[in-house]
Amino acid sequence: MRTQVAIIGAGPSGLLLSQLLHLAGIDCVVLEQRSGDYVLSRIRAGVLEQGMVDMIDRAGVGARMHKEGLLHDGFTMAVGDTRLRMDLKGLTGSSVMVYGQTEVTRDLMDAHAARDAKVIYEAEAVTPLDFDTDHPRVTYVKDGVTHEIACDFICGCDGFHGVCRKSVPEGAITEFEKVYPVGWLGILSHVRPVSHELIYANHDRGFALASMRSHTLSRYYIQVPLDSPVEAWSDEAIWDELKIRLGEEAAASMETGPSIEKSIAPLRSFVVEPLRFGRMMLAGDAGHIVPPTGAKGLNLAASDIHYLSTGLIEYYADKSAAGIDAYSQKALARIWKAERFSWWMTMLLHKFPDLGAFNAKMQQADMDYLASSTAAQTSLAENYVGLPF
Ligand code: FAD
Numbered sequence: 001m002r003t004q005v006a007i008i009g010a011g012p013s014g015l016l017l018s019q020l021l022h023l024a025g026i027d028c029v030v031l032e033q034r035s036g037d038y039v040l041s042r043i044r045a046g047v048l049e050q051g052m053v054d055m056i057d058r059a060g061v062g063a064r065m066h067k068e069g070l071l072h073d074g075f076t077m078a079v080g081d082t083r084l085r086m087d088l089k090g091l092t093g094s095s096v097m098v099y100g101q102t103e104v105t106r107d108l109m110d111a112h113a114a115r116d117a118k119v120i121y122e123a124e125a126v127t128p129l130d131f132d133t134d135h136p137r138v139t140y141v142k143d144g145v146t147h148e149i150a151c152d153f154i155c156g157c158d159g160f161h162g163v164c165r166k167s168v169p170e171g172a173i174t175e176f177e178k179v180y181p182v183g184w185l186g187i188l189s190h191v192r193p194v195s196h197e198l199i200y201a202n203h204d205r206g207f208a209l210a211s212m213r214s215h216t217l218s219r220y221y222i223q224v225p226l227d228s229p230v231e232a233w234s235d236e237a238i239w240d241e242l243k244i245r246l247g248e249e250a251a252a253s254m255e256t257g258p259s260i261e262k263s264i265a266p267l268r269s270f271v272v273e274p275l276r277f278g279r280m281m282l283a284g285d286a287g288h289i290v291p292p293t294g295a296k297g298l299n300l301a302a303s304d305i306h307y308l309s310t311g312l313i314e315y316y317a318d319k320s321a322a323g324i325d326a327y328s329q330k331a332l333a334r335i336w337k338a339e340r341f342s343w344w345m346t347m348l349l350h351k352f353p354d355l356g357a358f359n360a361k362m363q364q365a366d367m368d369y370l371a372s373s374t375a376a377q378t379s380l381a382e383n384y385v386g387l388p389f
C-alpha cells in the first residue's frame with residue numbers, strides 16, 4: 001500500500017491530524033494497536049481551550065460538542081484558608097469548554113467511519129522504518145499477515161508508550177523529565193456535579209478536584225500515594241476523602257453514587273527535543289507529557305497538530321518545506337510554556353511527601369499573592385484558557 005502520510009496512533013492527536021489532512025485532500029492511513037472500543041474506554045481529559053474548540057470546528061466535527069459541551073467562565077481554587085474564584089472570562093475574554101476527551105475521540109471516529117477512512121485498528125507490531133531517508137515506510141501485522149505502507153511522512157501520534165519515539169537513535173534525541181511522587185485517583189459517577197464550575201483544592205490531606213462531563217455525570221480526582229493500588233480505594237472511601245478535601249460547603253451538597261470508572265494516573269513532566277527526525281514527526285503525548293493539574297495535555301496535543309497539519313498542507317499545496325522545517329521549534333516553544341504552567345499549578349496544589357515547611361509557606365504565599373493581585377490572576381487565567389497558537 002502507498003499513502004502520503006502514515007499516522008501511528010488513533011487517539012485524539014492521530015484522528016485530528018488525519019481529519020484535517022483529509023479535508024485538505026491529503027491521503028493518510030491511521031494505524032492503531034488497540035480496538036476502537038478500547039480507545040473509547042480510556043477516561044482522560046475534560047477541559048478544552050478555545051483554540052482546540054476552533055480546531056475541532058475546522059475539522060468539521062464540532063456539532064455535538066457545541067450542543068452538549070458546557071462553557072465555563074471560571075473555576076474556584078482553594079488553598080489553605082484562601083478560596084478564590086478565577087474569573088477566566090472577565091480576566092481574558094475567553095472561556096473553556098468542558099467536553100470529555102472520549103467524546104472528542106468519538107466524534108472524530110464517527111467522521112472517519114462516515115467517509116470510510118483508512119483507520120486500521122488492532123494493528124500489531126507497528127514499526128516505523130527508513131524515516132532518515134526520502135522513502136519512509138511502516139510495517140504492521142494484521143490477522144497474522146505482515147503489511148507494508150510506503151509513504152512520504154510518518155507522524156508519531158502514538159502516545160507516551162508508543163513505538164515512534166523509541167525508534168529514534170539515542171544520540172538524536174534529548175529527554176527532559178520530572179516525576180512527581182504522587183498519583184491522581186480519578187472516579188467517574190452518574191451524579192450531579194457539586195458545583196457549576198470546577199473546584200481545585202489543596203487540603204492538608206492533599207489535592208482534590210471536582211470536575212464534570214455533563215449536568216448528570218461527575219468526574220472527581222484525589223491525590224494518592226504512588227504505591228496506593230486502586231483496589232485499596234472503595235467508592236465510599238473516595239467520597240469520604242473528597243468531602244474532607246473539598247470543604248464543608250461542597251460536602252453538604254455532594255451527591256454520591258457508584259463509580260463507573262476508577263483509575264490512578266502518575267504525574268510526570270516530560271519533553272523530548274527535537275520533535276522531527278527526517279521524515280518522522282512526533283506529536284501529542286508521544287513527544288511530551290504534563291501533569292494533569294493545568295488541564296493542558298490534550299490541548300497541547302491539539303496545538304502540535306495545528307502546527308504539523310499546517311506544515312504538511314503547505315508542503316503538498318505550495319511545494320514548500322518551510323512549515324515542516326519549523327514544526328519542531330514552533331511546537332516546542334508553546335510546549336515549554338504549558339510545561340511551566342502545569343508544573344507551577346502542580347507545585348501549588350499538592351501536598352508532596354517531602355514538601356517541607358519552607359515550600360508549604362511558598363504555596364500559601366503564592367495563593368495570597370494570587371488573591372491580592374489582578375496581574376497574577378490574569379497570568380494564571382491566560383495560561384489556563386490557552387496561550388495563542
Ligand atoms: P493518546 O491519547 O495516548 O493516543 C495514542 C494512541 O496511540 C493510543 O490510542 C494508543 O493505543 C496508540 N498506540 C500506542 N502505541 C502504539 C503502537 N505501537 N502502534 C499503534 N498504535 C499505538 N490530560 C488532561 O488534560 N487532563 C486529564 O485529566 C488527563 N488525564 C489523563 C489520564 C491518563 C491515564 C493519561 C495517560 C493521560 C491523561 N491526560 C490528561 C493527558 C491526555 O489524555 C493526553 O494528553 C492525550 O490523550 C494525548 O493524546 P494523544 O493522541 O497524543 O495520545
Ligand code: DHB
Binds near residue numbers: 044219
Ligand atoms: C479534568 C482533568 C484535569 O486534569 C483538569 O485540570 C480539569 C478537569 C477532567 O478530567 O475533568
